[in-house]
Amino acid sequence: xxxxxxxxxxxxxxxxxxxxxxxxxxxxxxxxxxxxxxxxxxxxxxxxxxxxxxxxxxxxxxxxxxxxxxxxxxxxxxxxxxxxxxxxxxxxxxxxxxxxxxxxxxxxxxxxxxxxxxxxxxxxxxxxxxxxxxxxxxxxxxxxxxxxxxxxxxxxxxxxxxxxxxxxxxxxxxxxxxxxxxxxxxxxxxxxxxxxxxxxxxxxxxxxxxxxxxxxxxxxxxxxxxxxxxxxxxxxxxxxxxxxxxxxxxxxxxxxxxxxxxxxxxxxxxxxxxxxxxxxxxxxxxxxxxxxxxxxxxxxxxxxxxxxxxxxxxxxxxxxxxxxxxxxxxxxxxxxxxxxxxxxxxxxxxxxxxxxxxxxxxxxxxxxxxxxxxxxxxxxxxxxxxxxxxxxxxxxxxxxxxxxxxxxxxxxxxxxxxxxxxxxxxxxxxxxxxxxxxxxxxxxxxxxxxxxxxxxxxxxxxxxxxxxxxxxxxxxxxxxxxxxxxxxxxxxxxxxxxxxxxxxxxxxxxxxxxxxxxxxxxxxxxxxxxxxxxxxxxxxxxxxxxxxxxxxxxxxxxxxxxxxxxxxxxxxxxxxxxxxxxxxxxxxxxxxxxxxxxxxxxxxxxxxxxxxxxxxxxxxxxxxxxxxxxxxxxxxxxxxxxxxxxxxxxxxxxxxxxxxxxxxxxxxxxxxxxxxxxxxxxxxxxxxxxxxxxxxxxxxxxxxxxxxxxxxxxxxxxxxxxxxxxxxxxxxxxxxxxxxxxxxxxxxxxxxxxxxxxxxxxxxxxxxxxxxxxxxxxxxxxxxxxx
Numbered sequence: 001x002x003x004x005x006x007x008x009x010x011x012x013x014x015x016x017x018x019x020x021x022x023x024x025x026x027x028x029x030x031x032x033x034x035x036x037x038x039x040x041x042x043x044x045x046x047x048x049x050x051x052x053x054x055x056x057x058x059x060x061x062x063x064x065x066x067x068x069x070x071x072x073x074x075x076x077x078x079x080x081x082x083x084x085x086x087x088x089x090x091x092x093x094x095x096x097x098x099x100x101x102x103x104x105x106x107x108x109x110x111x112x113x114x115x116x117x118x119x120x121x122x123x124x125x126x127x128x129x130x131x132x133x134x135x136x137x138x139x140x141x142x143x144x145x146x147x148x149x150x151x152x153x154x155x156x157x158x159x160x161x162x163x164x165x166x167x168x169x170x171x172x173x174x175x176x177x178x179x180x181x182x183x184x185x186x187x188x189x190x191x192x193x194x195x196x197x198x199x200x201x202x203x204x205x206x207x208x209x210x211x212x213x214x215x216x217x218x219x220x221x222x223x224x225x226x227x228x229x230x231x232x233x234x235x236x237x238x239x240x241x242x243x244x245x246x247x248x249x250x251x252x253x254x255x256x257x258x259x260x261x262x263x264x265x266x267x268x269x270x271x272x273x274x275x276x277x278x279x280x281x282x283x284x285x286x287x288x289x290x291x292x293x294x295x296x297x298x299x300x301x302x303x304x305x306x307x308x309x310x311x312x313x314x315x316x317x318x319x320x321x322x323x324x325x326x327x328x329x330x331x332x333x334x335x336x337x338x339x340x341x342x343x344x345x346x347x348x349x350x351x352x353x354x355x356x357x358x359x360x361x362x363x364x365x366x367x368x369x370x371x372x373x374x375x376x377x378x379x380x381x382x383x384x385x386x387x388x389x390x391x392x393x394x395x396x397x398x399x400x401x402x403x404x405x406x407x408x409x410x411x412x413x414x415x416x417x418x419x420x421x422x423x424x425x426x427x428x429x430x431x432x433x434x435x436x437x438x439x440x441x442x443x444x445x446x447x448x449x450x451x452x453x454x455x456x457x458x459x460x461x462x463x464x465x466x467x468x469x470x471x472x473x474x475x476x477x478x479x480x481x482x483x484x485x486x487x488x489x490x491x492x493x494x495x496x497x498x499x500x501x502x503x504x505x506x507x508x509x510x511x512x513x514x515x516x517x518x519x520x521x522x523x524x525x526x527x528x529x530x531x532x533x534x535x536x537x538x539x540x541x542x543x544x545x546x547x548x549x550x551x552x553x554x555x556x557x558x559x560x561x562x563x564x565x566x567x568x569x570x571x572x573x574x575x576x577x578x579x580x581x582x583x584x585x586x587x588x589x590x591x592x593x594x595x596x597x598x599x600x601x602x603x604x605x606x607x608x609x610x611x612x613x614x615x616x617x618x619x620x621x622x623x624x625x626x627x628x629x630x631x632x633x634x635x636x637x638x639x640x641x642x643x644x645x646x647x648x649x650x651x652x653x654x655x656x657x658x659x660x661x662x663x664x665x666x667x668x669x670x671x672x673x674x675x676x677x678x679x680x681x682x683x684x685x686x687x688x689x690x691x692x693x694x695x696x697x698x699x700x701x702x703x704x705x706x707x708x709x710x711x712x713x714x715x716x717x718x719x720x721x722x723x724x725x726x727x728x729x730x731x732x733x734x735x736x737x738x739x740x741x742x743x744x745x746x747x748x749x750x751x752x753x754x755x756x757x758x759x760x761x762x763x764x765x766x767x768x769x770x771x772x773x774x775x776x777x778x779x780x781x782x783x784x785x786x787x
Contacts, residue, residue, distance in 0.1 A: 009055040037061030056085040071101030167260040189234035315391030354378035478518030482639035501540030509548035513636035536577025580622040653775040657707030662692040689719025713741035
């Protein structure tokens with residue numbers, strides 16, 4: 001780094017002259033100029049400076065005063081100052097300049113060589129002074145660090161000294177105690193101040209003092225001495241001790257370090273050990289005689305045990321910790337389709353864990369499969385850790401368990417089938433009875449319309465029951481989107497409890513998240529639970545409904561198994577009803593299980609299935625006489641609910657165009673064709689997907705394309721609607737397809753657009769539903785006349 005010289009003079013000519021001289025003589029030095037003492041002080045505070053050439057006589061603040069202030073400031077006192085005077089002054093003025101702190105003094109006119117020489121000397125002096133100051137600072141840091149380290153070492157040594165379990169004495173060569181630790185004070189029952197300064201003979205019982213006095217000179221000569229003696233306590237007891245003496249330097253003088261250990265317990269243990277050894281020798285002699293008898297009995301027992309293990313019906317293996325079989329009995333070889341000798345030294349094929357049981361299959365020579373259960377226990381084999389593996393053929397037991405499960409499943413299916421048959425027989429009775437009555441010639445038009453209306457309502461109830469059964473089954477993917485749980489709870493409670501004796505209280509916590517749900521299916525869940533709550537309180541009561549945000553972190557946070565970590569809307573529905581016993585609670589989600597005279601027993605089973613398909617959870621808590629609480633967890637979303645448009649138009653829109661209908665049932669094709677004709681459409685019908693593709697391609701070739709195609713999803717023995725739609729899209733990418741099926745909750749229905757369809761209609765459907773879906777998919781082809 002280059003050095004910097006600050007030149008200060010109120011004369012511009014002097015500044016130019018000095019700058020020219022020094023610039024030529026010192027080419028690597030940076031030169032700065034100032035014209036007053038005030039500017040000088042400001043300049044040196046702003047940046048580093050190695051030398052100042054200062055004019056002695058300046059207006060305002062003289063060079064003498066400027067120099068005094070520079071030397072008074074700790075930050076600038078080390079900058080050398082060369083005073084320059086324009087007047088030939090006497091020695092007293094030069095002395096005055098030196099007293100103000102200047103390191104040099106030059107009078108004008110000056111010799112250039114003298115000026116340059118003094119500048120170089122002062123710069124060299126500044127460099128030496130900076131190096132010396134840095135060296136002093138480094139020495140001071142090292143001294144401070146070493147002092148702190150020594151202090152820490154001294155504290156650590158003192159801590160070790162005081163916390164030693166042995167009593168420690170430091171004595172001079174005359175036997176005077178210089179220092180003791182805590183254990184020494186505890187040994188003699190005296191405080192440290194009463195031990196330091198005493199003679200060591202005062203701490204020895206009187207009868208041993210002569211011996212200690214005679215040994216003392218030897219301790220001063222030997223570096224380490226160990227012997228046993230006695231210490232005298234404050235209460236007059238003589239305690240046996242072991243003493244280790246060594247010579248050390250203590251505060252610059254030789255001293256003795258005495259480690260004193262109380263060995264009274266050790267001597268007592270040694271005496272007891274001698275007595276115990278004598279007793280053991282007597283016992284060994286007796287036991288030797290007894291062992292001879294035991295060995296004979298053990299040999300007999302080993303022979304018996306070996307016979308039992310070898311003839312055991314269960315397989316028995318010993319596997320070492322490395323997974324190698326050390327022993328196998330004949331039954332193990334039989335179970336594993338190998339000889340016992342071949343099993344020994346083979347590798348066990350799976351990891352073993354003590355106190356665990358597992359099952360695996362073995363292929364027999366007659367190409368059957370044998371199920372083997374392996375129970376593992378920890379043991380030792382030849383003195384090393386090993387595993388004892390018991391093998392048992394559980395093939396027959398597994399067959400019996402499977403048969404029992406099939407029987408139980410058939411019983412459950414029987415209950416379900418019975419419930420379905422009961423409900424459908426009641427609904428079909430209403431449909432068939434009203435239709436048979438309508439066929440009589442005596443019925444008036446008013447009566448006929450009323451009877452047909454009753455038949456239609458019975459059929460719609462049958463449709464609702466079918467939808468519940470499909471939801472309960474493995475199908476039924478919900479069509480989920482963002483929805484307001486608070487609005488759904490309010491609507492459901494108000495609708496279900498209207499006109500009943502039961503009131504409700506809804507508590508929605510602030511900032512409730514939106515739920516990611518199928519609004520129709522979730523409404524069905526809430527209706528089922530609120531209806532149950534109302535029926536549990538026949539004399540009236542109140543249903544408390546709470547909705548709040550919930551974050552599941554996993555790790556068994558709630559009892560509902562399988563709830564994945566994430567954000568949920570938590571709904572708690574609590575009634576004041578009669579409650580349930582544990583055996584009833586165990587079956588409440590079973591289909592067609594009910595304890596009420598009203599209801600089919602399908603509602604909670606459907607609710608459980610819906611919540612599961614929403615990737616949520618449902619739990620129940622109840623006690624007889626204390627009401628029931630249902631808690632459901634529905635995934636939350638940050639999306640905002642769209643306009644669901646709950647109010648549907650009751651008008652039956654008519655239209656025009658050509659419709660192709662594909663369905664395997666002839667009576668459905670005939671019925672749909674009649675409906676389409678009544679709505680103003682032309683129709684053609686086919687029975688399967690291949691016929692639909694051929695008919696559509698022919699119409700397209702003839703220039704008479706179909707405006708829409710209604711495709712049934714399931715065609716037994718033929719091509720269904722989903723596959724047919726793929727082929728139709730290949731023929732005509734603009735084909736307008738409508739998916740239809742009796743399985744209204746098929747996954748295709750929840751996202752029919754992904755499969756190329758423009759709309760969907762679930763069987764059974766009436767003319768109103770058919771008219772609406774056709775108007776929805778064909779409306780974009782028909783511009784609004786008002787537009």
